[in-house]
Amino acid sequence: MDVAAAVDVTIMTTNPLKIPTGLIRPIIINGQPVGGLLLGRSSMTMLGLFVLPSVIDADYCGEIMIMAYTQYPPLQIKKGQRLAQLIPLPQLAKDISPMRHDARNQGGFGSTGGLTLLTIDLSTRPRRAVELCLNGQIKKLMGLLDTGADTSIIAPSEWPHDWPLQAAATTVTGVGGMTLASRTPTLTVVIDGKYAQASFSTTTTSTYSTVFNWTRCVGTTWYCSHQ
CATH class of the missing domain: 2.70.40.10 (Deoxyuridine triphosphatase (dUTPase))
Known part of the structure; x- marks a missing residue:
């Protein structure tokens, strides 16, 4: 019809x-x-x-x-x-007893049941000493690793004022909502004596509570320093 x-x-x-x-x-x-x-x-x-x-x-x-x-x-x-x-x-499952009797009635464009959220216990995630290197300068901080986020973030309060940032039309979304983000140049990251090249996001506001959130992306190549 x-x-x-x-x-x-x-x-x-x-x-x-x-x-x-x-x-x-x-x-x-x-x-x-x-x-x-x-x-x-x-x-x-x-x-x-x-x-x-x-x-x-x-x-x-x-x-x-x-x-x-x-x-x-x-x-x-x-x-x-x-x-x-x-x-x-046709309602092919009408003879199957539902686990819950929540009538749809006038509820639409969303679930009529309870709210389901994914939560991750960040206290179980590893924290490591991290060194960020750019043009011979080094920034040391503590990083929270493997949080499950799809991007790696540095708190703006921890980003050196004399280090450059690149404008980006991207945003970072979290529990506190969505905010604009800038991209860092490619940095050398040192964790547990291993090195990698990576670029990060940093928000435009100082409300981000985690100093450094590192997501180990597939394809990132780590290498060791040889003295």
Whole structure:
């Protein structure tokens, strides 16, 4: 079945947005509620509107929304314009007893269950004395290793003021939120008598609590000094 926009919408950015459809009821077929798969129409794809596939639960009772984006804003959508197709899905697992009875009802675009977070006990991660070398100058500090982060970070308070930084259009995201970051030049890193060449991120604010966070990236080559 075709699904249309319930209101006029003008998409001004390339970010995804929700488009209301006016359908505010469960999908009923032969007197039984069923789930559904929402897919974009090929004609809308040719016009530059990309509908993100989404699954609708059989017990969902809220308004069905279409998630869509365009790579070529601005794009105007008229009320009543057919954007997607809704494919009913039989509930094959209806005879399986659920572990929890949490009805979807009007909850959408997120989990209706409890919040699940990944936590890492950083107290078990190794701390090592680290030397950073640049143009004959040496900075010594204590580093927290193998935290599981996808980038290595130096606290701005520990970065020497006379050492250069490179502007970068990157950000660092953590528990405290997202902040802008700069990149260091390639440094020589000395840990436990072994050497490596690496570049790091340093934030623009001093709220980062860890002095040095080193992620041992795949492909980093360590070598030993020979006297």
